[in-house]
Amino acid sequence: MIETRGLTKHFKDVHAVDGIDLTVRAGELVALLGPNGAGKSTTLRMLTTLIPPTAGTATVAGFDVVRRQREVRLRIGYIGQGNGAGHSQRGRDELISQGRAYGMSTRDSRQRAAELIESLGLAEVADRRVSTLSGGQRRRLDIAMGLIHSPGLLFLDEPSTGLDPQNRANLQEHILALRARHETTIVLTTHYLDEADSMAERVIVIDHGRIIADDTPQRLKDTHVGDRIVLGFLHESDAAGAAAVLRTERKGTQVRLGLPNAPRRAPGILDDLRTAGYPAAEIEVIRPTLDDVFLQLTGRSLREGGVDKELVEV
Amino acid sequence: MTTLIADTSTVFSRELRPLLRDPFTIIFSMVQPLVFLALFTPLLPDDDGNALQWFVPGIIVMSCLFACSMTGSNLLFEIQTGSHERMLVTPLRRPALLIGRALKEIVPMFAQAALIVVVCLPFGFRFNLPGAVIGLVILAAFCIGLGALSYTLALASKNQEWLFWTVQQTLLFPLLLLAGVLLPIENGPGWLRALAAGNPLSYVVEAERSLFNGDIWTSSTLGGIIAAAAVAAIGLLVGVRAMRRSD
Numbered sequence: 001m002i003e004t005r006g007l008t009k010h011f012k013d014v015h016a017v018d019g020i021d022l023t024v025r026a027g028e029l030v031a032l033l034g035p036n037g038a039g040k041s042t043t044l045r046m047l048t049t050l051i052p053p054t055a056g057t058a059t060v061a062g063f064d065v066v067r068r069q070r071e072v073r074l075r076i077g078y079i080g081q082g083n084g085a086g087h088s089q090r091g092r093d094e095l096i097s098q099g100r101a102y103g104m105s106t107r108d109s110r111q112r113a114a115e116l117i118e119s120l121g122l123a124e125v126a127d128r129r130v131s132t133l134s135g136g137q138r139r140r141l142d143i144a145m146g147l148i149h150s151p152g153l154l155f156l157d158e159p160s161t162g163l164d165p166q167n168r169a170n171l172q173e174h175i176l177a178l179r180a181r182h183e184t185t186i187v188l189t190t191h192y193l194d195e196a197d198s199m200a201e202r203v204i205v206i207d208h209g210r211i212i213a214d215d216t217p218q219r220l221k222d223t224h225v226g227d228r229i230v231l232g233f234l235h236e237s238d239a240a241g242a243a244a245v246l247r248t249e250r251k252g253t254q255v256r257l258g259l260p261n262a263p264r265r266a267p268g269i270l271d272d273l274r275t276a277g278y279p280a281a282e283i284e285v286i287r288p289t290l291d292d293v294f295l296q297l298t299g300r301s302l303r304e305g306g307v308d309k310e311l312v313e314v
Numbered sequence: 315m316t317t318l319i320a321d322t323s324t325v326f327s328r329e330l331r332p333l334l335r336d337p338f339t340i341i342f343s344m345v346q347p348l349v350f351l352a353l354f355t356p357l358l359p360d361d362d363g364n365a366l367q368w369f370v371p372g373i374i375v376m377s378c379l380f381a382c383s384m385t386g387s388n389l390l391f392e393i394q395t396g397s398h399e400r401m402l403v404t405p406l407r408r409p410a411l412l413i414g415r416a417l418k419e420i421v422p423m424f425a426q427a428a429l430i431v432v433v434c435l436p437f438g439f440r441f442n443l444p445g446a447v448i449g450l451v452i453l454a455a456f457c458i459g460l461g462a463l464s465y466t467l468a469l470a471s472k473n474q475e476w477l478f479w480t481v482q483q484t485l486l487f488p489l490l491l492l493a494g495v496l497l498p499i500e501n502g503p504g505w506l507r508a509l510a511a512g513n514p515l516s517y518v519v520e521a522e523r524s525l526f527n528g529d530i531w532t533s534s535t536l537g538g539i540i541a542a543a544a545v546a547a548i549g550l551l552v553g554v555r556a557m558r559r560s561d
């Protein structure tokens with residue numbers, strides 16, 4: 001469905017995307033993950049024909065994104081990072097003209113618009129001026145516009161940003177249902193790590209315009225971080241004994257241990273320690289998050305941006 | 315499958331719909347040139363009762379010109395919010411985006427032109443319907459080209475609204491004045507007349523005047539058609555290229 005070779009975009013001296021080789025097969029659901037400015041949007045904008053690459057090639061839905069733009073456009077849907085609906089327009093009108101832009105008849109567009117308005121919970125606001133909608137309502141309208149022509153390949157740039165948890169869950173369901181029903185290929189970017197984790201079978205980590213990891217969320221976590229167990233003891237002597245049994249290090253009354261499949265193996269470890277005469281007083285099993293993966297790969301946390309924002313707001 | 319015409323009508327009707335839902339703004343803007351006409355006409359030299367005959371086509375050209383220069387300014391906001399990007403991803407043909415948006419600015423001006431003509435008839439304004447219709451078609455072509463250029467300017471100035479306005483106003487007024495739209499050029503110095511001769515709008519205005527008068531098969535008409543077609547072609551070419559290249 002998507003095939004890129006050395007895809008590159010430079011804005012003057014900013015290397016926004018720096019030689020991306022990417023293959024996405026039909027039916028995949030891929031999440032692009034990366035901090036602000038990593039080049040996610042720029043990558044999507046090249047793949048959707050919005051901007052010409054500085055170097056490299058990309059084939060999307062079987063057509064070159066530079067030479068066969070119209071063919072590409074006919075076969076994809078795109079929900080950008082901004083708001084797609086004009087502010088002076090009404091939501092329903094925008095949905096219908098979007099359908100017509102894709103060559104649907106006015107009748108079909110109208111009907112499909114009504115379906116999407118219903119299923120995305122926009123019934124009360126669809127006939128109001130877009131400028132009067134809340135951020136989350138506008139976002140849902142964007143999503144409805146991207147889905148109007150039921151594209152076989154869908155690009156979503158931070159679709160869930162600005163949605164409350166309930167609507168985010170609803171959107172995720174929508175995307176998964178779309179995929180189940182039409183076998184849609186989906187490429188999305190997100191800042192919500194749990195979203196990438198729970199939805200995508202494949203996560204591509206991008207930093208400074210390059211792909212630095214590409215795998216299933218589980219394998220990324222297993223390979224780059226792994227499960228950890230932290231055991232607490234009443235006495236340092238117990239901790240020291242346990243550390244010797246488990247062949248790991250001790251810090252005060254705590255013993256830390258990295259091991260795959262930790263939740264399943266934790267009860268066995270507790271039994272072993274009790275048998276050896278060093279019973280643990282408490283146990284914590286830590287499963288890695290994609291943030292840990294990112295931290296491991298780059299030395300930076302993906303959450304830093306969020307923390308900064310909170311500080312600014314204080 | 316769509317055609318260029320279907321695509322243009324999609325863009326055009328999308329643009330026009332908010333106006334139709336809120337027609338008050340159009341009505342208001344339509345009255346404006348009437349006020350202008352009422353205040354300006356008495357100042358014109360009127361030796362043979364021809365002031366209106368000369369001035370009305372000029373006013374119509376001027377309103378269309380200002381209107382189609384709004385093509386780009388209305389786009390600026392949509393570039394910022396992301397709705398222009400959303401339109402660019404659709405398979406809409408690129409010229410349709412340019413033509414549809416420009417037409418939305420021009421069509422209300424044609425309604426306005428009709429209003430101006432009707433208001434001026436009791437004051438001795440004579441006009442020829444077939445001539446006027448041909449004149450408006452020529453004017454529309456010219457304005458599509460100019461609208462496309464305004465669109466291009468909006469793309470190029472992106473988030474710098476001041477740049478758009480500075481460049482556009484700097485170009486628009488000389489274009490208008492050097493075409494003899496509001497004041498006759500004939501009595502000006504040689505250099506002024508030379509500049510006017512190089513201004514495509516001069517030919518369009520001249521054609522409008524003779525067409526409104528009912529002189530259809532003239533060289534002025536031909537000159538107007540050529541000038542308008544050239545501006546339309548250049549505008550569309552430049553606009554489509556800019557859309558392709560734009561980051």
Ligand SMILES: Nc1ncnc2c1ncn2[C@@H]1O[C@H](COP(=O)(O)OP(=O)(O)OP(=O)(O)O)[C@@H](O)[C@H]1O
Nearest residue numbers: 011014016034035036037038039040041042043561
């Ligand atoms: N049109 C542009 N002109 C100049 N620089 C740009 C342009 N678009 C993006 N950039 C720069 O390219 C880099 C990558 O930007 P991009 O929008 O792709 O990041 P992103 O991964 O989508 O970030 P975010 O999570 O904040 O959306 C950034 O440094 C950005 O400033």
Ligand SMILES: [Mg+2]
Nearest residue numbers: 040041042081
């Ligand atoms: Mg982005």
